[in-house]
Amino acid sequence: MVMKSNATGIYLPNGGFVRFAETAPKQGKQIATRATAAGISNVGSALPNPDPVLRKLGKSIQAYRDLRSDGHVGGCIRRRKAAVKSLQSGLDRNLEPSRHADDITDILADLDMGRIVSEILDAPLYGYQPLEVVWGKVGNYIVPVDVIGKPAEWYFFDQQNRLRFKSKSAGQDGELLPERSHLLPRQDASYDNPYGVPDLARCFWPTKFKQGGIDFWFKFVEKYGTPWLVGKAPRSTPDHEIDSLLDMLEAMVQDAVAVIPDDASVEIVEAGGKSSSADVFEKFLMHLRSEVSIALLGQNQTTEADTTNASAQAGQDVSADIRDADAGLVAATINQLIGWIAELNFNDAPPVFSFWEPESVDKTLAERDAILKNAGANLTRQYFKRAYQLQDDDIGEAPAQGVNTPFAFAEGQPNSYPDQEAIDAAVGGLSNVLLNDQASDLLTPVITAMQRGQSEAEMLGLLAEAYPHMNDDALVNTLTNMLFIADTWGRLSANANRID
Template identity: 30%
Template sequence: MSGIWLDSHTFHNFSDAPGRSTLLSEIATREAAGADLIGYIGLLPDPDPILRKRGDSAAILEELTSDDQVCMAIQNRKLGTLLRRHFQFLPGAAPDSEPTAGAKALAENLQADLKHINLYDLISEVLDAPYFGFAPAELLWEPDNGRLRLKNIVVKPRAWFGFGEDNDLRFLRMGALYGDPVPDHKFVLARHFPTYENPYGLRLLSRCLWPVAFKRGGIRFWTEFIEKFGAPWVVGQAHQGATEKDRNRMLSDLTAMVRTACAVISAGSDVEIHEPSGKSGDLHLRYCDTWNAAISKVLMGQTLTSELYGQGSRAASETHFSVLENYRDADAHIVASFFDSVALEYGAVTAPDEIPPRWDWNDPDDQGQTAELTKSLTESGVTFRKTYFMRRFDLADDEFDIGAESDRGSGTSETALSSPASGFTPDQQALEDMADALMPEAREAAAQITDAIRAACEAAESYEELEALLADVLGTGSGTLPELMERAMIAARMWGEYNG
């Protein structure tokens, strides 16, 4: 019989595979692997490699936020997400179905409850997850006219919680050896890149421990260097035949001179003041800058948006800013996942039979892009329902009307829509038809020129190089758009001569 002992009491028989009992069981478990003695202590030890090597707890990470570079990087990254203040809860719905009245009421009730909660501060605490790994929040409920209302959402200290062998959240109550499992519908987690092996999440601040420590040591030595070599040196030459007593008295006078700028020197003695020169202290500056850059890379993924150092092209700066924006978008996803979990618990408590709502960032920039896409799809023949505009643009039902389907998606050009054909002569109408026929080609040609100009701007690393690239793009006089314009001008001239 072939098989494997999973532990001292459980034997897995391979002859049963792929039987139902094998498929329904979990083979690779912590208890079976004996990982970290989980069966003896009941809680999963914190697997953060840096904290474990140092023998520290996660509490030491709070101290790192006092570093100026760490504080700046956290605020810079956080504010990019906190300033996205346009959001909403969309009613839940099954695929290809409209939300039910109950689902709409559920979303409205949740939004009404959240109006009494300071969401700005709450989101700020949720955004601590990337730096500390996770953020546990407790849902506080209260009765309200026969239903439970969400009174508040409070992010609690991370040191009060741990994770069990099933990666379940445990509350470390005073006196409890293993931690208590948290009750259902009471806690919601925001986590940064959690895994099965590390449910505590990836802590960015632990990766800044050594850079901050080395930077602080460099600043201390730098300060001592400045104290020793930054001030002017007062050098005295004692007169010939001066005794040891005379030399000590002169040293005392020179020491007083450094503090008071006044001294009485014996006759025959010389005093010179030497100003420090050279750039010996730059070594300390570069040392500290190195660790500042390391901190910025860990927390923001790049350095140019925090430290310029007098170098870096415009294209490189835009690339670095794009990386920072990606980090902020990832933070926005953490916030959305957190509130989706809040909505899931809210629905389970107040309306368990309804599909819970979902969080949606509704930025003005996104609306502009959606409007452009909607316009393009409509011109291509797509017909949207009124509910589409209500969801995408947050419009009330009585704020707009949808025209007849024959007015949309018919492929009629903007020129024809803006100018009624009944007012044209047959010859003028022919010109209008020719313009309509040329318009798609003209749009495509203009888009090609726009793309070429944009590519030149992104490739250039100086104004001189940009000027040369634009000359190549625009100075040749060739391309599709000039040909289209020439065809249109010839046709117009011929029509004018014919009817003159």
Template identity: 30%
Template sequence: MTSGLWLDEKRFMEFGTRPLAGLLGEVAVAPASWGTLGLLPDPDPVLRERGDDVKVLEDLTADGKVCSSIQGRKIKTLNKRDYRFSPGKADGQEPTPEAKRLCDDLTRDLERVDLYALFSQVLDAPYYGFTPTEILWRRDGDRLRVRDLVPKPREWFVFDVDGALCFRGEDAIVGDKVHPFKMMVSRHFPTFKNPYGLRLLSRCLFPVAFKRGGIEFMMRFAEKFGMPWVVGEARPGALEPERRDMLASLSAMVRDAVAVVSGGSKVHIESVEGKATGGIHLSIVGYMDAAIAQVIQGQTLTQEIGSKGSYAASQTHYDVLTDYAEADQTLVVTGMNDLAWMYGQVNAPDALTPVFAYVEPEDLDKKATLGKKLYDLGARFKAPYFESFGLTSEEFSVAAVAAGPENGEAFAAGEDRFTPDQQAVERLVAEALKEGGQAVRAQAGRIVDLMERAESWEDAELLLLEAFPDLDNGDFQKTVEAAQVAADLLGRHAVRLETGRA
């Protein structure tokens, strides 16, 4: 019987009849019209519309808002200084000696590399699309060691239609493919159509341009209308020569604050008041600043709260910025793991490559808060718990927890604090608790035994219902009744003493 699969009512495909060679090819390829000389043009829509290249984006960092937004985002990742390489290993296994040696060699090679400066330039990838970093190798016996990691100008590099990095230099037309183990490329959201990555600064190009235009107009407005005006009223019947002399005197007054005018003329100073002082242009600048912060940091309130906002809103915006910083951290981790993979392929292809990761320090505040909650629930800690906070044995002592006093002792200790009548009530309560507790404990043993025998909650309910008629609650009931009667009689006696009818 032939085995296969019915595709529809009329078509039947036998298993094993279609060759698998077609799976090895690529169906969707880049059209030849995409690139010139095999190179893929930069598809950034903003730069393409203006006819500019990536170099124009560097001028945008001169804007104060752009610069502060970039710094605020990058510093959150750069301040994390706890990171390390670990030897590669399979799940559930220890790293091999070759993997340990590979990790140790890479770690020693990077000791002389300024990783802070390297990470800072890697974190420029979200703003410029990508960051190419050249790996400078040196030979050491039968191995190649990393001498330095140098980020290079991104305008020197292009991508071909296959997405491979090519070096073009500053003026060259044709690009040369770069060896895959020579460059470490960090890219921000690359796609098949756009291997250059998503550039955030190109989205800030127009907001910065509009903002600069608004500031320029505001400066002109402030120069013309921000200063007071010196207004002169010529006397009635003044001729043109006299008016010109008065104008000259007022012009000199602006510089010297002294003017001489003819009799009957008036001079007063006017200033622009009210809302017609260019506020609309200031609001345009504020809007563009908010747009820039929104593009770079995803929010606005961590830098400017203004006249609105709340703690909850600012906390939400801070969480958004934290998410962006974590994405930047992933960018660094990916780049360093790519470096580790290339290092392994060059020196030990059969060994598992080292793994780079940030080491998050333990949050001692959260741990202390949890410890306080556990302490309130009855937990008591020993010396190792306090040592986990970094304390030495000389810095703390663990006090022994004393056993709680019996109820009778507690009430007896307070006899000198009550009146004779009140003390009688306290003794009555102590005796009632003592006798009632004995009665409850006698029944508690039986209830615990029933619960241990039960296999489910339903079984426990049935066992308790069956055993309940046999439970001896007489002792507990008698104790409660005696306490109620004694308390009632004592209360009546106290009232009679207060009213003088005893």
């Protein structure tokens, strides 16, 4: 009797089917590791740094640290770090504030965050940067009292990609570090390369070639930049006299004086046609400088003298991406520290630390709004929130000082004097409403010009255009009549009082 089967089970003679037991995948265990991979040497626990520059040189990361003494490399590093430090930072931006956000803020305020951020930013330069966390008890909390960046060459990774310290007492296997003892920011780290990718590796050879090229350039300048002194002597002059004349010319190059026989002559010859050779050296050195700028800043448009403003602006956009990546690395490292603090002291989710670019206020828009406000325009809270990206609690309530009515003349007292009633009757029933209407008609072109103008110069030009169209006759006549009647009534009242 033949029983049929397939990869999933077997068919029984009675028509039944028995499925093979499915093997569940192993949980929490890797299959492909350095210990099981063929052709991988597992001698010792230390995993060597696969950086190609350090392997060829047989040196440690100290070789990269020495590059920072170069003026161009050091300047690019300072600029790159300053780009991150110029950003604003804080906890729970655009999020619901955490319960312990204030506590975390106070804990971070006790640390030297400027130095810590700068040390974290060494990770992109060397690939990785260990920072030791020193814990202490402050009040009822266990908090980091200091975070110290340690030299990266003091540490190495083992075959399981775990960080170990090169301790004197631990031998070549190193000391496995305890939990929450070290922060480890890394750039582009992977299983194959847990040490990360250092940006200074891209700067090593250009900087070394530049330093060697400058030595050759100095020799070239010394050789072809100084005029040549050519001594001429008769053909029958003995060799010892020619040698003596040569010594006098060498001394003349330094002292500018010499004594030569009267039958000899000295000619000064300028080196000509060597400018093109000097340009080759300069272009070579500038190319090496550009390589360093591109490696550290992502562009060379803002570091070279022959760039335009448009190309420099485009280059800043590229370097902004690198700045954001560095800021993200710093934020992730600080958030890991905050998470440890929350695990040791709190039971809820920790706050989130982040960087963001400061929002600039449009100066032209702010000046225009100030002019409109002074002219009487009523700008609403909704407008300020929309125009300047403000939140509800960013705008406080204005103090109650009464409502200012634009172009409004003073209202009469509730109990007017008899003389005032007589003047109002003599004017012919002129009221404040009429005066306000006339003033509004007169100033309408002014308000229109301010609303249309984008700058002060444009507003002045629009006001000059609108001035011939302003009709102030009605308002002037009304005010003239009122002043005349008031003056006349005052004189009559004074004479009546003297008669009485």
